[in-house]
Amino acid sequence: MENLDLSSMKLVDRPETFDFEGISMTHYFTDNWEKVKNFQARPDDILIATYPKAGTTWVSYILDLLYFGNDALECETSLPIYMRVPFLESCFQGSPTGTEMADNLPTSPRLIKTHLPVQLVPKSFWEQNSRVVYVARNAKDNAVSYFHFDRMNMVQPEPGDWNKFLQKFLKGKNVFGPWYDHVSGWWEKKQTYSNLLYMFYEDMVEDTGREVERLCSSLGLSTSVEEREKITKGVQFDTMKQNQITNHSTIPFMDFKISPFMRKGKVGDWKNHFTMAQNEQFDEVYKQKMKNTTVMFRTEI
Numbered sequence: 001m002e003n004l005d006l007s008s009m010k011l012v013d014r015p016e017t018f019d020f021e022g023i024s025m026t027h028y029f030t031d032n033w034e035k036v037k038n039f040q041a042r043p044d045d046i047l048i049a050t051y052p053k054a055g056t057t058w059v060s061y062i063l064d065l066l067y068f069g070n071d072a073l074e075c076e077t078s079l080p081i082y083m084r085v086p087f088l089e090s091c092f093q094g095s096p097t098g099t100e101m102a103d104n105l106p107t108s109p110r111l112i113k114t115h116l117p118v119q120l121v122p123k124s125f126w127e128q129n130s131r132v133v134y135v136a137r138n139a140k141d142n143a144v145s146y147f148h149f150d151r152m153n154m155v156q157p158e159p160g161d162w163n164k165f166l167q168k169f170l171k172g173k174n175v176f177g178p179w180y181d182h183v184s185g186w187w188e189k190k191q192t193y194s195n196l197l198y199m200f201y202e203d204m205v206e207d208t209g210r211e212v213e214r215l216c217s218s219l220g221l222s223t224s225v226e227e228r229e230k231i232t233k234g235v236q237f238d239t240m241k242q243n244q245i246t247n248h249s250t251i252p253f254m255d256f257k258i259s260p261f262m263r264k265g266k267v268g269d270w271k272n273h274f275t276m277a278q279n280e281q282f283d284e285v286y287k288q289k290m291k292n293t294t295v296m297f298r299t300e301i
């Protein structure tokens with residue numbers, strides 16, 4: 001695999017969102033839809049599924065290290081995570097599509113990332129009984145992280161100020177649709193699809209080592225205690241922030257002067273953003289939207 005030359009990517013104006021199968025999307029995630037829909041999964045594929053900003057990069061890197069060893073920790077020239085773990089539905093000008101990158105992955109298993117809500121996942125993943133690791137993050141921190149991401153990422157829609165973004169989040173009009181349906185849709189899937197591990201960002205922050213162990217036992221990996229400890233150390237926030245493989249510093253359409261990709265990595269940062277009125281409004285909407293699901297989140301640890 002060659003390193004991607006993203007500098008050749010033509011930058012266009014920030015995209016608009018539109019309704020796609022009932023979900024707010026930008027063309028970057030729908031232009032290649034026929035290929036995405038017909039993507040051929042394999043039984044040993046591992047699909048990493050998340051709502052944007054829930055800890056995708058974190059769990060991707062953990063899995064990368066668990067499967068393909070510690071080389072990435074030591075080798076500065078290793079490929080960045082977005083090449084090691086292709087983003088299935090992505091289609092950015094000047095770069096191979098997510099499906100092309102996944103088709104060309106030489107690894108076994110293939111680690112593949114998606115932000116699609118469960119109902120839009122290509123059916124071959126279910127037919128092949130591929131493993132899925134889903135990571136969910138509490139709505140308040142997820143919204144804050146998404147706001148800062150949209151500020152700095154020029155291929156995302158313009159977020160406006162925090163309140164404008166929050167109102168959009170409450171209406172479920174962000175790219176990849178409502179957070180509520182995403183986390184509860186995948187939670188429902190877990191009830192009938194046994195190859196799905198449902199994880200929480202808050203658990204990973206609370207005790208990364210424990211969650212690495214959980215991943216190992218769920219995936220049937222017999223990684224030694226020493227190796228697990230080494231990986232747990234290598235995936236701490238400060239280490240990943242310095243690491244070029246994971247910090248996204250090589251992506252030209254992200255403006256780190258506005259906000260870094262590895263921003264804070266905390267549970268409870270929402271308290272620095274929500275006014276009391278916004279918090280009350282949020283809790284009210286949350287109660288309504290989440291009344292039919294049993295999935296529970298922690299907004300502090």
Ligand code: A3P
Nearest residue numbers: 053054055056057058145236237262263264265
């Ligand atoms: P913040 O913006 O709250 O800092 P994704 O990879 O899905 O885009 O998620 C990005 C979020 O995960 C960012 O949250 C980022 O800082 C956080 N993150 C990434 N690696 C992390 C780590 N090792 N520990 C804690 N948080 C991490």
